[in-house]
Amino acid sequence: MTQAVRHDAMRARNLALVLGEVSARRSLTRAALAEITGLTKTTVSKLVADLIEAGLVVEAGTVRDGERGRPGVEVRVSGSQVAAVGLEINVDYLSVQVVDLARTVRLRRTQAVDNRSAQPVDVIARLRDLTAQAVDEAVDSGLRVVGGVLAVPGPVDLASGTVHNAPNLGWRGVPLSSLLRLPFPVRVENEANLAALGELWFGSGLPDFLHVSGEIGIGAGLVVRGRLFRGAHGFAGELGHVVVAPDGPPCRCGGRGCLEQYAGQDALLNAARPDPSQPDGAHPDTGHPNGVDPGTAQPGAAHLDATQLHAARPDGADPNTARRAQAARESAGRGIPWVLSRLEAGDERALAACERAGWALGVALCSAVNLVDPDAIVLGGIYAPLFPWIGEVVATTLTARLGQMRDIVPPVVVSRLGTEAAALGAAGQVIEQVIADPAALLHP
Amino acid sequence: MTQAVRHDAMRARNLALVLGEVSARRSLTRAALAEITGLTKTTVSKLVADLIEAGLVVEAGTVRDGERGRPGVEVRVSGSQVAAVGLEINVDYLSVQVVDLARTVRLRRTQAVDNRSAQPVDVIARLRDLTAQAVDEAVDSGLRVVGGVLAVPGPVDLASGTVHNAPNLGWRGVPLSSLLRLPFPVRVENEANLAALGELWFGSGLPDFLHVSGEIGIGAGLVVRGRLFRGAHGFAGELGHVVVAPDGPPCRCGGRGCLEQYAGQDALLNAARPDPSQPDGAHPDTGHPNGVDPGTAQPGAAHLDATQLHAARPDGADPNTARRAQAARESAGRGIPWVLSRLEAGDERALAACERAGWALGVALCSAVNLVDPDAIVLGGIYAPLFPWIGEVVATTLTARLGQMRDIVPPVVVSRLGTEAAALGAAGQVIEQVIADPAALLHP
Numbered sequence: 077m078t079q080a081v082r083h084d085a086m087r088a089r090n091l092a093l094v095l096g097e098v099s100a101r102r103s104l105t106r107a108a109l110a111e112i113t114g115l116t117k118t119t120v121s122k123l124v125a126d127l128i129e130a131g132l133v134v135e136a137g138t139v140r141d142g143e144r145g146r147p148g149v150e151v152r153v154s155g156s157q158v159a160a161v162g163l164e165i166n167v168d169y170l171s172v173q174v175v176d177l178a179r180t181v182r183l184r185r186t187q188a189v190d191n192r193s194a195q196p197v198d199v200i201a202r203l204r205d206l207t208a209q210a211v212d213e214a215v216d217s218g219l220r221v222v223g224g225v226l227a228v229p230g231p232v233d234l235a236s237g238t239v240h241n242a243p244n245l246g247w248r249g250v251p252l253s254s255l256l257r258l259p260f261p262v263r264v265e266n267e268a269n270l271a272a273l274g275e276l277w278f279g280s281g282l283p284d285f286l287h288v289s290g291e292i293g294i295g296a297g298l299v300v301r302g303r304l305f306r307g308a309h310g311f312a313g314e315l316g317h318v319v320v321a322p323d324g325p326p327c328r329c330g331g332r333g334c335l336e337q338y339a340g341q342d343a344l345l346n347a348a349r350p351d352p353s354q355p356d357g358a359h360p361d362t363g364h365p366n367g368v369d370p371g372t373a374q375p376g377a378a379h380l381d382a383t384q385l386h387a388a389r390p391d392g393a394d395p396n397t398a399r400r401a402q403a404a405r406e407s408a409g410r411g412i413p414w415v416l417s418r419l420e421a422g423d424e425r426a427l428a429a430c431e432r433a434g435w436a437l438g439v440a441l442c443s444a445v446n447l448v449d450p451d452a453i454v455l456g457g458i459y460a461p462l463f464p465w466i467g468e469v470v471a472t473t474l475t476a477r478l479g480q481m482r483d484i485v486p487p488v489v490v491s492r493l494g495t496e497a498a499a500l501g502a503a504g505q506v507i508e509q510v511i512a513d514p515a516a517l518l519h520p
Numbered sequence: 521m522t523q524a525v526r527h528d529a530m531r532a533r534n535l536a537l538v539l540g541e542v543s544a545r546r547s548l549t550r551a552a553l554a555e556i557t558g559l560t561k562t563t564v565s566k567l568v569a570d571l572i573e574a575g576l577v578v579e580a581g582t583v584r585d586g587e588r589g590r591p592g593v594e595v596r597v598s599g600s601q602v603a604a605v606g607l608e609i610n611v612d613y614l615s616v617q618v619v620d621l622a623r624t625v626r627l628r629r630t631q632a633v634d635n636r637s638a639q640p641v642d643v644i645a646r647l648r649d650l651t652a653q654a655v656d657e658a659v660d661s662g663l664r665v666v667g668g669v670l671a672v673p674g675p676v677d678l679a680s681g682t683v684h685n686a687p688n689l690g691w692r693g694v695p696l697s698s699l700l701r702l703p704f705p706v707r708v709e710n711e712a713n714l715a716a717l718g719e720l721w722f723g724s725g726l727p728d729f730l731h732v733s734g735e736i737g738i739g740a741g742l743v744v745r746g747r748l749f750r751g752a753h754g755f756a757g758e759l760g761h762v763v764v765a766p767d768g769p770p771c772r773c774g775g776r777g778c779l780e781q782y783a784g785q786d787a788l789l790n791a792a793r794p795d796p797s798q799p800d801g802a803h804p805d806t807g808h809p810n811g812v813d814p815g816t817a818q819p820g821a822a823h824l825d826a827t828q829l830h831a832a833r834p835d836g837a838d839p840n841t842a843r844r845a846q847a848a849r850e851s852a853g854r855g856i857p858w859v860l861s862r863l864e865a866g867d868e869r870a871l872a873a874c875e876r877a878g879w880a881l882g883v884a885l886c887s888a889v890n891l892v893d894p895d896a897i898v899l900g901g902i903y904a905p906l907f908p909w910i911g912e913v914v915a916t917t918l919t920a921r922l923g924q925m926r927d928i929v930p931p932v933v934v935s936r937l938g939t940e941a942a943a944l945g946a947a948g949q950v951i952e953q954v955i956a957d958p959a960a961l962l963h964p
Contacts, residue, residue, distance in 0.1 A: 241925065284752040296891075300752065307893025308728040308744060311926070314890035319921075321766055322883045330924025331886060439766045442775060443887045446758035447740075449751025477763075480774025481685065482755070 087123075088515035090115060094123045095132060095514045098153055103136045105148030124151055130518045131157030131220070132177060132510070153178045158510065158517070159219040161260075162274075162503030163207060164227040164267060165252075167191055167244045167292050168411065169495055170203050172210045175503035176219060177510060179277065183210050186495055196250045207258060222510060222517060223260050225502035226252060227267035229293055231311050237264040243328055244292040265505070267498040268313050269304055271491075272297020274501030275454055276304075279493050284451035286444060287491065288315060288437070289498070290459040292341045298448055305448070316340060318440040338436030341412065341458050347429035348415050412458050419465050427465065434466040438473025445478055445486060456491035463490040531567075532959035534559060538567045539576060539958045542597055547580045549592030568595055574962045575601030575664070576621060576954070597622045602954065602961070603663040605704075606718075606947030607651060608671040608711060609696075611635055611688045611736045612855065613939055614647050616654045619947035620663060621954060623721065627654050630939055640694045651702060666954060666961060667704050669946035670696060671711035673737055675755050681708040687772055688736040709949070711942040712757050713748055715935075716741020718945030719898055720748075723937050728895035730888060731935065732759060732881070733942070734903040736785045742892055749892070760784060762884040782880030785856065785902050791873035792859050856902050863909050871909065878910040882917025889922055889930060900935035907934040 093113050098104055106124055110117045127133040134154040138147050155178030164171040168190060174183035185206055191199050203226075211221050230242030237253025252264045272287035276299050283302045289295045294316030298305040306312055316336035317329045324333020337343055418426035441453060455463055455470070471488040478485045491497060510517060537557050542548055550568055554561045571577040578598040582591050599622030608615040612634060618627035629650055635643050647670075655665050674686030681697025696708045716731035720743050727746045733739045738760030742749040750756050760780035761773045768777020781787055862870035885897060899907055899914070915932040922929045935941060954961060 240927075243925075300749075305744075305749070305892075308895035309893055309928070312891060312893040314893075317890040317925070318887040319764070319883050322764060328924075329922070331921035439763050440887075443762040443884075444891055446761040447756060447888055447891050448749075449753055449756040449758075451752035477775035478773070481687075481761070481772075483684075484753070 084515075088513070090119065091123055091127065091514045091518070092512055094120060095127055095153075095511055098127075098133055098151055099511045103150040103152035105139065105150050107148050109151075126518055127151075127514060130514065132514055132517070153511075155180050156218060157220060159214055159221050160503045160506030160510070161207060161211065161214075161221055161224040162227070162270075162499035162501065162506070163203060163224055163262070164270075164495075164499040164502065165191065165199055165203060165245070166227075166229055166267060166495070166498075170199075170206055171496060171499040172203075172206050173496060173499040173503050174210055174214045174219070174221070175500065175507060177507060179504070179507060181278070181500065181503075182217070182219065183213055184496060185210050186499075191245055196245075196247055197255070199245075200252070200255050204256060204258065211259075221260055223506040224258060224262040225270065225505045226256065226262055226264045227270040227498035227502045228252065228264060229267050229291060229295070232264050232266050234263070234265065234310060237262070239264060263505075265502065266295065266310075266313075267291075268295020268315075269297045269306070270499075270501035270505070271295075271456055271493075271497035272299050272313075272501065273304055273504055274493055274497035274499070275299075275456065275491055276302065276501075277504040278500045279491055279497070280452075280454060280489065282452055282454070285454050286441075286448065286450035286452075286486075287454045287456055287497075288441075288459060290339070290341070290455070290457035294336050294340055294457075296444070298450060300450075315440060315444060318443050320436045320439050335436055335440040339433035339440075344429050344433050344458075344462075345410055345415065347432060348418060348423075348426040349410065350425065412461060416461055419462075430462060430465040431469055433462075434469030435473055437466070438470045438477070441470065441474055441488075442477045445474065445482075450486050452486050453488045454491050455488060456493065456497050457495075460491050460494055528959075532957070534563065535567055535571065535958045535962070536956055538564060539571055539597075539955055542571075542577055542595055543955045547594040547596035549583065549594050551592050553595075570962055571595075571958060574958065576958055576961070597955075599624050600662060601664060603658055603665050604947045604950030604954070605651060605655065605658075605665055605668040606671070606714075606943035606945065606950070607647060607668055607706070608714075608939075608943040608946065609635065609643055609647060609689070610671075610673055610711065610939070610942075614643075614650055615940060615943040616647075616650050617940060617943040617947050618654055618658045618663070618665070619944065619951060621951060623948070623951060625722070625944065625947075626661070626663065627657055628940060629654050630943075635689055640689075640691055641699070643689075644696070644699050648700060648702065655703075665704055667950045668702060668706040669714065669949045670700065670706055670708045671714040671942035671946045672696065672708060673711050673735060673739070676708050676710050678707070678709065678754060681706070683708060707949075709946065710739065710754075710757075711735075712739025712759075713741045713750070714943075714945035714949065715739075715900055715937075715941035716743050716757075716945065717748055717948055718937055718941035718943070719743075719900065719935055720746065720945075721948040722944045723935055723941070724896075724898060724933065726896055726898070729898050730885075730892065730894035730896075730930075731898045731900055731941075732885075732903060734783065734785070734899070734901035738780050738784055738901075740888070742894060744894075759884060759888060762887050764880045764883050779880055779884040783877035783884075788873050788877050788902075788906075789854055789859065791876060792862060792867075792870040793854065794869065856905060860905055863906075874906060874909040875913055877906075878913030879917055881910070882914045882921070885914065885918055885932075886921045889918065889926075894930050896930050897932045898935050899932060900937065900941050901939075904935050904938055 094109055097109060097112050106120050110120045131154055133151045136150045136152040139150050155176040158177045160175050162173040170187045170189055172185040173181060175181050187206055214221055228239045228242055229244055231240045238249060238251045239247055241248050253262055256262055268289040271289040275287045285299055287297045296313040296315035298313060317331060317334045319333055320335050320338055321333035325337045326332050327334040327337050415426055459466055467488055475485050538553055541553060541556055550564050554564045575598055577595045580594045580596040583594050599620040602621045604619050606617040614631045614633055616629040617625060619625050631650060658665055672683045672686055673688055675684045682693060682695045683691055685692050697706055700706055712733040715733040719731045729743055731741045740757040740759035742757060761775060761778045763777055764779050764782055765777035769781045770776050771778040771781050859870055903910055911932055919929050
């Protein structure tokens with residue numbers, strides 16, 4: 077290693093050390109930074125000057141440093157210069173969030189759109205437009221966007237930015253990073269992981285929790301001591317495929333009786349829908365404790381079955397677009413807002429559908445609590461608006477099944493972030509990256 | 521912080537740094553240690569001298585340090601002086617393992633004993649005797665035992681060394697650390713966690729796996745990148761209470777249809793036992809795909825039910841000792857060795873019992889793979905000897921349910937450690953602690 081390379085590496089490490097302390101402690105004088113980091117005051121002053129020049133920190137005002145010391149000028153992370161974008165493609169919406177380096181959300185854009193009947197290229201073009209508008213507005217207010225992360229509903233190859241398989245979009249092997257072509261680097265990541273990180277950085281402030289990200293599929297993100305648990309290959313948290321009943325309805329994953337077949341959005345909509353064969357629109361009682369027999373419930377009409385999934389073309393286009401468009405039209409006006417209106421009207425089928433989904437969610441969460449021992453459970457995605465009708469049955473099921481062996485059953489709480497959680501977590505990841513490696517943004 | 525305290529803290533950190541590098545790289549010269557740690561050669565020489573004096577490292581021989589350097593003397597961790605004991609109390613046996621600092625197993629003692637019908641004080645006295653004999657032998661061969669860890673089948677309060685609840689022993693709130701009174705410090709830890717660590721340090725050498733520790737209860741330990749995942753409160757890995765069928769037989773945990781009710785030792789023994797109501801000893805077929813209806817199967821006769829568990833006295837003694845002794849006598853000669861003999865004889869009930877247990881284990885492991893994404897699954901405890909009859913159905917169930925969504929289904933392999941896994945992991949934890957903080961063993 078040459079002298080120059082060694083010096084650059086040390087400078088990069090020290091810049092990260094100083095910015096990390098400033099970010100973690102809100103604001104600090106140069107003298108306090110020298111004491112905390114063990115670096116000399118001269119070195120700290122030089123590093124702070126570089127960080128100020130790059131727009132990462134600003135001087136915040138004069139403070140007296142304890143009783144003895146001379147007054148010092150505190151520095152803090154700058155919220156007015158560097159920013160990150162968080163993006164999300166989900167089944168029912170697109171989202172763009174702009175967050176500055178001080179972690180203030182500066183712009184929020186969410187567009188309702190049915191991506192189930194759309195081609196990847198069309199969805200990506202629409203997201204690019206939405207992002208360009210948001211970035212223009214950010215630039216107008218003096219911000220410089222340095223990077224982005226895109227959340228998608230499915231497992232992702234982090235290195236190439238390719239979504240392996242987003243079954244509810246009908247996408248397989250779509251190279252999103254390269255298709256998106258934005259004027260800054262964009263990484264791609266699973267939405268359930270990012271929604272959990274959104275909750276960590278912009279939500280409840282809990283350090284240990286399992287965040288449930290219910291949409292068509294049901295993902296979960298486990299945060300332990302402020303860090304995301306990813307598993308050996310980055311595919312941890314597939315709560316939607318935890319087994320509720322081993323002989324239950326077949327699932328698109330190849331299993332049977334997965335949670336998604338009881339509590340996923342389509343399963344919930346199907347269960348809430350009036351039965352046309354009954355004059356009063358009511359299903360005959362099936363004898364199951366929750367009024368619906370899980371063994372005979374069918375997956376949502378808009379689901380692809382396994383064969384169709386595998387028939388999807390490698391370019392990511394779906395050969396059954398017409399069929400999917402038809403399914404989308406059929407479910408139009410029958411989304412979560414429709415369920416909410418039925419629940420508010422006291423509709424029995426809608427109430428029973430929530431009871432059943434909540435019971436299944438509780439059963440799957442029992443398995444999750446036994447396996448990963450979270451400190452709390454945060455219900456996000458579609459379960460956030462449904463929480464008044466679903467929260468209690470989830471908590472009751474957990475307590476009934478766990479309360480005897482565990483002194484503390486994790487509380488079940490609602491996420492306040494709604495559909496913005498994953499895009500906020502995505503922007504937050506960029507901010508974390510800048511704080512961890514500020515040298516990448518500095519002139520050499 | 522005074523100058524002296526600061527110096528001691530720095531010395532402790534540097535001792536750990538040097539011993540850690542020597543342990544990780546097998547053997548190193550002082551010159552190589554100086555280069556790796558960034559410490560001066562004088563400092564390294566002083567630290568190595570202290571570690572040699574404490575019996576933690578030894579000189580290993582002369583090597584030439586590359587082409588240019590002068591010959592140097594390598595040091596390595598000493599296997600002939602400092603040792604640790606790993607202890608286990610399980611339902612059917614006691615185990616003591618002595619491991620030296622170079623991670624060589626020096627003594628192995630396992631005693632078959634039915635602890636279900638015994639009082640905590642009696643079990644502890646027996647373990648103390650077994651340990652004292654092993655320590656005496658270790659001392660005779662020149663070793664100095666510096667600490668121990670005790671594995672127990674249940675969740676533990678790590679700070680006080682008290683086992684919260686070991687339901688299969690009938691123990692609640694037993695302060696094991698203080699009752700054991702050995703001439704060195706002993707910590708207490710859950711056996712499933714320690715068995716996983718035993719597998720990591722003394723077994724397959726895999727860095728990422730879920731280790732299943734099947735006994736009466738079924739625990740699991742998740743190792744990710746060489747570290748144990750404990751969850752928010754240290755209670756992660758309760759695989760035995762993952763839900764296999766939500767309306768299945770009631771479990772002592774308060775839930776229903778937990779894995780333990782299908783694949784735990786008692787469930788397996790019950791299913792393998794001849795049915796006295798049938799002239800040929802065969803159960804009537806229940807129509808379930810595996811020949812046994814999980815919805816009607818009953819937990820093992822030797823199980824306490826929930827009410828009895830809660831009636832256990834706070835001093836840890838069990839009010840139902842007579843009943844438990846009776847149950848133990850009934851199952852005498854009907855343990856895993858009996859099942860193995862039936863399997864080898866091709867007995868259909870024993871084969872069906874394994875088929876059913878393996879299917880249930882596969883279902884629960886599907887949920888585990890979806891939630892925690894392990895790289896491999898290692899079957900230990902009773903599943904190790906049963907592996908030839910159970911391994912394939914576990915793997916087949918996993919592949920059938922996971923193979924469509926995941927490119928790679930984790931392989932199912934057998935642990936080679938048998939009943940020694942947890943005690944070896946326990947001893948290994950002491951070794952890790954010595955390597956991480958050698959200053960604690962040095963004179964000031």
